[in-house]
Amino acid sequence: MFALTEAHRFYFYNRPTDMRKSFDALSGLVRSGMEKDPLCGAVFVFTNKTRTLMKLLHWQYGGFVLYCKKLEQGRFELVFDNQGKNEKEITHAELTMLIAGISLRNIRKLKRFSK
Numbered sequence: 001m002f003a004l005t006e007a008h009r010f011y012f013y014n015r016p017t018d019m020r021k022s023f024d025a026l027s028g029l030v031r032s033g034m035e036k037d038p039l040c041g042a043v044f045v046f047t048n049k050t051r052t053l054m055k056l057l058h059w060q061y062g063g064f065v066l067y068c069k070k071l072e073q074g075r076f077e078l079v080f081d082n083q084g085k086n087e088k089e090i091t092h093a094e095l096t097m098l099i100a101g102i103s104l105r106n107i108r109k110l111k112r113f114s115k
Contacts, residue, residue, distance in 0.1 A: 009042040016049035051075040
């Protein structure tokens with residue numbers, strides 16, 4: 001019911017976000033700041049200025065789901081080149097590593113077959 005899988009698309013909003021925002025304000029930020037449809041089924045990832053809090057907004061059948069993680073120690077590492085955009089599409093693996101505290105700076109992806 002609350003599972004996020006590799007089948008989802010993940011968009012990381014690379015501007016600091018006020019974490020007092022909830023469903024409506026974050027979905028408005030997706031529309032205006034990312035120029036995406038929050039009802040498309042993708043997962044939208046936000047962090048605060050100090051990168052100690054992360055929220056994920058996801059539309060599921062019938063309504064929005066909001067996931068939140070607050071770090072008691074440390075910060076979420078952000079190493080994404082946004083190329084002038086407000087968002088960056090990331091993979092499920094990159095999101096998992098970010099949440100787990102694994103540094104993405106020296107990670108390299110090996111070549112794999114894809115259709």
